[in-house]
Each structure stands twice: as C-alpha cells, then as structure tokens.
Amino acid sequence: MWKKGNINGMSEENFEEKRRQQKIFITKELDELCIAKENKLVKTNWQVEKEQRIKPSLWWKEVAKAQASQTESGSQTDTNTPKPTNLSTDGKAWFIHPVAMVDYFVGNDVLFRKGDKDEIIREINIRLAGFGGNVPTDEFTERTENMIKQFQRDYMKVEETGVVDIPVIEAIDKFQEEYAISANVWSQLKCKCSPNKCSGFGNGLGKNTSPERSNTYEYPGIHRSLLFGLCGLSFYLGRQDVYKFRLISSGYRCSQHSEGKITTNHRGKAIDIQFYKENWAIAGKNKKNIEPLIYIRDNFFKTYLNSQDDWKDKNLFTTEPIGLDSKGNSISGFTYSWIHMDVRSFEKQYLLDEYFCTNATILNGEKLITIIKKEVK
Template sequence: MSKRGVSKISGNSSPKVGEATTYSITEWYPATPSAQRNASGVTWELFKKRTNGSFTTTNIKKTGSGTFTFGEVAQRNTYRLEAYLYEPEGSGPTCIEINPQPVAIPRINKVELQYVDDSPGTVFSYTEKMRARAQCVNLAGQKLKFSLWEDDAAGDGHNANNLLIETKEATVNSSGVAVAEFLLTRALMQKAMQGETDPQKLEFYVTVEYFSNRKHATDNVNVNNPLSVPPTKPQPRPQQPSNNSQPAQPSQPSPNSNVPPRAQGSPAAEKPQSQKEEKGIVDTVTDWWNNLELWDWGESSGTIKPTQPPTQQPAGGRAVSVVEGSSVKIQNCGEKYCIKKGDKSELIREINIRLAGFGGNVPTDEFTERTENMIKQFQKDYMKVPENGKVCGNVLRAIDEFQNKFTIDFTEAKCKCGKCTGFGDGSNKGKYLKGNIEAYHKYEYPGIHRSLLSSLRSVKFYLSKDGRYSFNKISSGYRCRFHAEYLKKPTTNHMGKALDLHFNDKNGRTREVSDMETIRKDIFNKYLGAKWDWKERSIFNLESTRVGATTWVHYDVREFDSVYLEEKFFVKDITSLNGKSMVALALELGFTNTCSCMGGGTAKAKEKDTTKKDNKYKWSHSEFGNLIAMKESNDNYNICNQTKGGLKVIYNVKVTEFTIKEIQKNKRIEMFLLWVDIN
C-alpha cells in the first residue's frame, strides 16, 4: 500500500534559544487524499538524542502547530522534530535534526509565582512563603532583582499609592532559572504600619529586572535570611499620567526620574514600561540607576487573602541536590504523599505496565500486593535504595530513567508476512480455532501487548546484571494469519500476545538448549515471575523445551484475563509504548506533591543495555534454510529446530552448518547450499 501523509518538512535546524521557530509541511505523499492534506491534523513530535545515539520521545507533541521555542537547557542537546499524519517514520525528509543555539541577547522569558511545594499559584495566605521563578536565556550566573510590591488600587479604601514591600537578589542557574522567596508576613506587617489591623484582600506584583551585567542595588543583603533585614520603609509612588504606556526610550532620565535608563538594543528598549515603572515604585537606594541600565524585565501578579489557608511545606524539609549539572530543589515528604497499597488511579496502571518485568503483574489501575512487591523489587534491584514498596518522585523518575535506558526495536517485532502492515489487520475478533478460550482466539490484536514489551526491558536489565548472557533480538514477534509459520501450523499466541527471543553467550548467538533452560530459570522464573506452559492465570507464561521452544525463549500474556487484553494495551511503535514520562503524567493527574518527593534517594543503577545482534548472516537460518531443514527432518518442526545447534543427527542424516562463503570455498556442492553427509 502506498504511503500516505506528510512526506517532507522544512524549517530552521539551528534555532535560537528563547525564540519561537515555526516549521512547515512542504510535501505530502502522492497517495494522500486531498481531504487529509490538512496541516491542522498533523502531529509534530519532538525527540531527544540520548547518549547511546538513539532518539527517544520527549513527550512533547503538538497537533496542527509546528511552532517550538527551545529553552536554555536545550542548547546542550540535539533533537529530532518529526511531522506525521498517522505514525512517525523515524528518519528521512519527514524529520529535521535540531541543534538549538545560544542567543546573543540575554532575556527574561517568563515570571511565574509558586507555592512552597513548587506548584503554580495566584492566591496566597499572609502567613506563607511565596516563590517567584524567572525563566531566562543566556543569563546563567547573572543576578536578577526581584521586587515585591503592593498594587493598592484607588477605590479599595486604602492608600492610593502603590508601595514597595521587599526586594531580593537571585542568581540564574545553569538551566536558566532564578528563584526568590518572599515571606508574605511582611505585607501584613506593612499594613499594620499603615494602621490597618484587619487587612482584607491585597493585590500584588513581582517585578524581575536585569541590569546590564552589573550587580544591582538591594536593601536585602542576606537573601537566605529575610527576617534579619528590617522591613523596607514604604515609598509612595507619584501619580502617572493615564496615557503613559509607551515604551521608555534608552535616553538618560533626569536625576529625579523614577524610570531607569534602558540599554540600547536591549529587550527592555522594545518593551513598554513595566507596571512597577508605570506606578512609580521607588527603590530604597534612590540613586541606584546612576551607574546601571535596565536590560530586561518580567512581571507576574497575585493576590493575598486572609481567608486563604497556607500551603504546607512537605514534611522532611527541602535539600539541594545536583541533577544533570543544575541545582534543583528536592524534598522528602515522609511518605505523606507516597502512592501505596490500596490506592487506585491511571498512574498506578502505568506503573503496573512499565514495571511488569519486576515480579510480573497485570495492567490494573489498583495498587495491589503484587504492585507493592513489584516496587520493592525495582527499588532493591534497579534503584539500589531501601525498599518500602511505595511510590514517590524518586521512583517515578527512576521508571523514566529505566525506560530510556533499555529500548525496544519494533522492526524486529513486526510481522514478516509481507502482506499486513506489521501488526495484522484486526480480523477475526471473537472467532476461535476451536472452543472459545483465548489460547485459540484468532483475533489479530492491534499491536503487541505493552506489559510484554515493557517486561522485555527488565529481561535486558537482569541479563546485564547477571553477566553471563546478553540479548540478541526478537526472533519472532507478531505473526498474522498470512505468516508462513501460521500457514504451516495455525497458532494465535503471536497475534500480539507473544515474543520469541534469541540470546548470546560470550561467543555470540547461542542455540544450546541448556543455555535456554538457564535463562528461563535464572531470568524469567526468578525475576519476571513467569510460569510454565500456560498452567497459571494472569501471569507471564513460558513455553518449555518439552513443548517445543528449544533454541529460543518464548513467553506470552495469553493467560491474562480478558479485561487485561483490551485493545488499549496493544501498541505498534515505541512512542505509543513509552507514552508520557511518569513525572509528566503524574503532574497532569494532580500528583504534584508526590513528584516533588525524593525520599529514599535517586536510582543508582549502573547496568546498561547490552543487546548485541548477531550480524553474521547464516543462510541456514533463512527461510530457504528452514525449508531445506524441514525437508530433511520429514517436516517435523521441532526436530527441524534441533538442526540449528551445530552438528546434529536427525533421522540418520548428519547436518553440518556452513556459511555460504564457506560452501563456495569448499566447492563440494555448486547447486545446493547444504552439505549433507549420509551415514
């Protein structure tokens, strides 16, 4: 079938950090219907290049919009942007590799207000701390001035002037972020100084300013101990003309002006006056602008209400930790916000899917005893932290790390029939080879089960941890009704519910039955909780050597209850398998406090994906080689597989394996690619 959808995109491969860059569709595949050639239906997805050279999704997707703005931290990374109508192709002209470039002009991109638990906020209590967060570009290591001031508008029955409450300095970190904390009790104290003993709602602003690479004045010397600094004496703002909304010019103002000069060519020179300037806020050091020029500013507003309950800082306090070269705040909630046994949510379902290979589990949304044991195993084996069976931010981040470290090759998992698109066509739902049990269900599921693929990551991890073997490849994934193996012997496990796997020993691909037995016992039985030959329900099941899996490992999810075999659990590509990051999903579902907790510490796993594919192609493992072996073994499939282990005697026929080059060199057989010595 001819390709449809986007065939080519264009745009800047070296965008400037902090500047919005728009990418566009330039060509469609000819087979794309005219009605579908609509940019509003196109998905734009951003992938990030990892240390192993592979690209994995950032979970940043936009539908209908190809405009992206890269933050300062992005300039250290390489990205791939892809546009698609149906599924990402992973390479070619539908992709652009992007290397964000640092900007020459420092900017303050955004100012936002946060509660003490780092969640965004606009309404605060007089008795709590507020965090002001400035997102910047090209300002790492520079100091910003944060000003908290009251917007005491006329008509509220209060002083008509707007008053400065407090100023702070904060340094921009390597991620382009600066944060200042304000104790809002100061605003209450200021009201008391004005004679108000029962203040009502107070509107306020935080203005953040950067001044031409020079340290700017502030009356707060000890930023970390604001209570040690006497409250700033309020300064009245002179009334401003109502039409004073034009951008200030970078000319030097008069000595009595409340508006600082603006540097030529700066972002501030292109902006109108800030609310702080427009209201005439005067700093305590009246001549602070004498040697400085305003380069850029940003603002955000909020409200303080006496009836607003204060946000509680999570138990355990906050500590500073270094993550990927930047200083970030972490905390320990003392298990107050941890997800635990008895809880229920879609986040828990994702945990049960992504960690299914740690003891075995089904994709339920309930935190069961199996979930608790699974988390403990993950904490003990992968994270190497004390196991408590509960989930907080450190576990969520470790799951994301684990998922990115051990990837899945979907090209190996696709059906090789040459007729379907790789994962069947959804035929035969509710139809069975015999009876009406799942083992004989002919339904071609829409992909491969996520729990199965996720558990394969655990197989790779434990192989790396064990050290004796490594993963080779998925030798057989999806097999639809047109696949040669199905036509030869109809079985339905591989219609999305099973994987056959090859493994390596120290010398390359191993076909030894004893090695397969060891891998099943020491990896699948021990760590995945897999059982044998479909005798137990709702767990991974292995096919034993006795039943037929001789030189490979077969395991599947066919014994899962039907509720865990719904279509939503089957996927066709790595993006759908990975989904959103656990942290992003948790925040989306409201688990903000959970994400902030790093109690127990971060993951310390050193194991890596040791997948080593056998690139030496041997003709005897091709379809042609299998046909010859089938003929020589009287069409006995299991006997046929035994011929792949080296020198074997089958039905009095000695089969010796050679590569094509070896046989050509030997010149004993010119017409056939097999050397058979008949005893």
C-alpha cells in the first residue's frame, strides 16, 4: 500500500528536492535561450492564474481547521449537521487501497506485498496452501511471500518476486481450474455413514473445545486449506512419473462412524491419501509399503507443503508417523499403506466454521480476478 508521505514510492523530502532541482534546470535553460522577457511574462501570467483561479479552490486546510475547532468545542447540537470528518490537517492522504487502482495497473504492477492486509490476501493464503503451507489469515506475512515465490518458480515459471500482481492472480485462477478436485474424489471425502446417519460431513454435533486432539465437534465440512494442499500435492506429483495419487481412503468421519469416536481429527481436519508407485497400488499391511510412503512424505509433503511429522509446531500441515513393527504388525498411531495429513495444529482462529466446505463451489469460491473487479466498482 502507499502510505502517508510517499509519492509513487518516493519520500516527501526527495520529491521536494527533485522538484527544486527541476525548477533550477528549467530556469537555467530559459536564460540560456535568451527568452528571459518571455519567461517573465509567463511568470506574471502564472501569478494571475494562481491568484484568480487556483487559490480560491484550495479548501482542505480551512475545512480541516474548522473540523478541529468543532471537535474541540464539542458544540455540535444540531442533529441535522453532519458529523466532522477525519481529514488530516496537512492535506496528505494516508493510503490508497491498491485494488481500487487495478484498472490503471500495467500487468506487472504490485497489488499486494509483505505487510499488507486484505480479505483477498486471506483467499490467496488459502488457495495456495499447497505451495509451502499457510493458514487462512488476511495478512501478507513472510510465509505468504515465500509461498508466492514457490508458486511463481514452480507453477508460473517466472521470476520469484514474492509479490502479488495481476499475472499472479490470473495464474491462481488457472491453477484452481487445472487441478480442481474431481467429483469422484469429493464422493471419497464424504463420511461413509452418509446418507443414512449424517449429511456426509457430520451433523454439527459435539462441543467445539480445545485441544484439537480431543475436540469432539463435527466441523461443517473439510478445511479448505487442507483441500488446496491436496491440489498442490497433485500438481507436484504430476511433475514426475513414479508416484501417483490413487484415492482418498478416509475423509470425513462423523460421531456415528465406526471409527469416528476414536479419530476426532477426521471431523473435518484430516484426510488419508493412498498412492501408486508406477503401476503398483500401495495398499494392505505390507512392509514393502513403508519405504515408498516415507519417500513420498519426505519428498512431496515435507518439501513442497512444509508439513511436519508430529504436532509439535503450530499452524503447519501434519502427517502421522509411518511404519510397521518387526513382525509386520500395525503400530498404534502409525500408518502403513496411506499418508494421513491434517490441520490439527492450526490455532483456533484458523479453524472457524467458515473455513470448512462441503463441495467444489464453496471450496473454490469466485475467481480472484472477479473479486478484484468487484472491489474496483
């Protein structure tokens, strides 16, 4: 954003100095061209113009002064009198929202950068969660910057600037279409109890408490950041030919589900993903599964989604440990033919009902370019 005292990225002092230097240069050129008399005439005409037409239209300071006087006196008794504005006394605008200037942007001009705050930034943080992982915040943080750089490098194949411009917005919209979750996968995300015992995404039962490990609340769908993480994973898997997405073996599990009472993470915060290694389906309780699963976890989830192996750190994607015991038996809390990913470590402010969805329409929302154009209007 542009802030007070900045003019097109230039400080007020530098701007005044540049204007002074330009005035000296122009005056010198006029003198060298031997048109001092003409210059004097121009100056005279300018003085007349300034006195007769420009000065009468300079109202800001008078209005700001009157506003200050009115506020101090506290004598505003007429209910029909408009309330004082908050005009600054120096006549400088504090900031201009960048989206409001979108029609004037050249393709690579900056819309958002680190330090900015906007609802569109929240959507960017959600929709690009598969490029480094992030939480649904409206702040453009360092994590957002790194995520944008990763998206620019890997998907857009352009210079890593870490800022959002119109090409980035258009690329996000394109990515959503290209790696959209299919209807078949959406059916796999639904609770196996549906439609008899739940809607497919619970019945809103349970108390929404902390910690999330034992939270019994049935969130209204699957977390959007989690699903866009799946979209990012699909993109990165598509860049090689060995490991492929196979299916979602477990999505939502409501309180009526046979395993719902012991796996509360699956009430909207977790998905279990199964894979192929070339033409081999990684499935069953097989020791041969462990090595490729660990490879997928380390080289895709950890590398590109910035996931962690346990729930130690806040606000990261988390995968469950992988393995079987020496006899090939399952270990409590370990996966052996799938990779479990969840958002259980997200802080409560990032687990609001509004961040969960039950279908592609809610997940994807409007195109970002459409949202931006609406704000301009």
